[in-house]
Amino acid sequence: MKKRTLRIALIMATLSVAVLRAEDGSRLWLRYDRIDNPLLLAGCQKSVTGWIIEGDSPVLRAAAGELEIGLSGLLGRAMPEARSARRHGSVVAGTPAAAGVIASMGLAKELAGLGEEGYLIISTRFKRKNITAIAANSDRGVLYGVFHFLRLLQTGQEITGLAIKSAPEIRIRILNHWDNLDRTVERGYAGRSLWAWEDLPGRLHPRYTEYARANASIGINGTVLTNVNANAQVLTESYLRKVAALADLFRPWGIRVYLTARFSAPVEAGGLSTADPLDPAVIAWWRDKADEIYRLIPDFGGFLVKANSEGQPGPQNYGRSHADGANLLADALAPHGGIVMWRAFVYDNNVPDDRAKQAWNEFVPLDGRFRENVLIQVKNGPIDFQPREPFHPLFGAMPGTAMMPEFQITQEYLGASVHLVYLAPLYEECLRSDTHASGPGSTVARVIDGTLHAHSLTAMAGVANIGDVCNWTGHPFGQANWYAFGRLAWDPDLGSAAIAEEWIRMTFTGDAPAVATIGKMMMASREIAVDYMTPLGLHHIMYYGHHYGPGPWVDSGRADWTSVYYHRADSLGVGFDRTPAGSDAVGQYFPPLRELYGRLENCPEELLLWFHHVPWDHPMKSGRLLWDELCFRYDAGVQSAARLREEWEGVKGSIDPERFTEVAGLLAKQERDARLWRDACSLYFQTFSGRPFPADLAPPQHDLEWYKAHTYDDIPGIK
């Protein structure tokens, strides 16, 4: 057997084993099982008869491998690379640089403006044959185009008459791993860290490549390997060699590595007596460190930094500003083209002001003082990845500074890997929020894609939910949040429903009724979680530490980590007064939002208790009083969680039994814990409202003391 035929035979054997093997979720959305609709299959087999990649490079080889396994799997027949494109149904991918078919097509005009990563997918004619051309300016563009084309096949879309033009709206689309060097993962619920530091650089686990492939398939082009609560050890030579090994593996997939930089590293890893950003020895240390890194990793991306927040060291330890700190690192990286992502997640319990205001207070005065290669990384909301927050007021407020959002993909405050919560609607809500920074239409998306304030350095970060468990994310639906993050980072204007549908078809089934049911479940899920956890603008009332279950009674320890700090319940009402009469956090928003959020009668009810301390008998839009409405919302959340479980039963025959059963079990647990949330919070808030539960709602199962004493011994994460 020729080498190539042998390879194909092996691939086919692997694919058929895949069909027989248990559905463990490890293949993510890149399953490439044979198209099961016979009509569709026949049509695709006719339209795609062979493929060819023009040119040769590690990236193009990755693209070729993907086309080969993708087409062979989906079309159910061995599809080695063809020798020529001179037959109907050829797929030709490449750049004009290869001086082949793509070059002969004269696409210069169409390719102009698509940049380094964009691509065209067009149905066209070549030597009187119908072909599909995937063309780009660079090899990475070809790779992304290949994944897009495969996605069309995977999702049962039309593959003839194509005229697709796509380029990312955001330049750096990056995962943030909160992975520690001991392989624990902060707020990780999917096993241990993927990075087996103990085996690197010598032993390279196959999962690294699978990880890179999955990311490339959704356009993610960067990864921060280490936790923002950083360990300087990763900057030592022996660790940098490990990092370099990962960078080498990721490079063919268009992915650059980044690291978190602990601000005190010059002291801890360099033996200096200070980390003062203006100290010449410190400046030299970072410059040398950057040089060393780039010798090992020529395309190293840069640093992510959490400074002067939650105990992390930073420039303020030396009386310097965040700009001094960020610029120190930026100057070290600049000669090599690296960037700094400096987090705005700063707040201090010793500062008397509302925590929600502190980042804005700290950073707005520094606008314009950051180097060109610095981005300020801002969480989507002003507190901390809550089920619902208003958008962060920093978006739009620093026109002279590049701003990037940070979303959480891992579900720290949204049921960990136990609850089914599709997060794309949350991301979308933030991206579409109108900041009014330069009048109407100044959405967060326009701030972060650089168009509003003319910035060319743009980025979007997602805190990863990935670990070393077999299905990568713990909950099978956690994969959807990873997927959706990547898709939205490529195009922040995509809709979450459309993304969900793609993902379902690629991950579960193309069966239309099942696709509809699962899509409906996913689209409802975030609002359901808001209802049973933190309705009407409540926030940060999770149990201390693990943040999984309810803990509205938490009132000891650091004040801004308690629940009572945020809900402020008393006999008069509940909610945080952030109007001018209170903390005046509303003043950080542009008009007309100040008035919208700031007046009780205008404020959207979903954010009511975020911005207002509201009397228990305040009449709500439903006609109920606030107290009754609160009980009703909690109860509706539980009812809807039960409905999710029932709806899932309806897709039973359309889903493989393994994943069906796994999700069914998780949904039962979700419903159980939604009840816990409802009962615990209603009982707790009742101690302030002094009112009875609405008669038509089921009463809590236990008394408040029972819920306070409840321990969670069956949830994932660091204990």
Ligand code: GCW
């Ligand atoms: O959400 C909070 C988490 C911390 C986290 C911090 C941050 C990495 O509870 O675990 O630390 O935010 O974003 O820095």
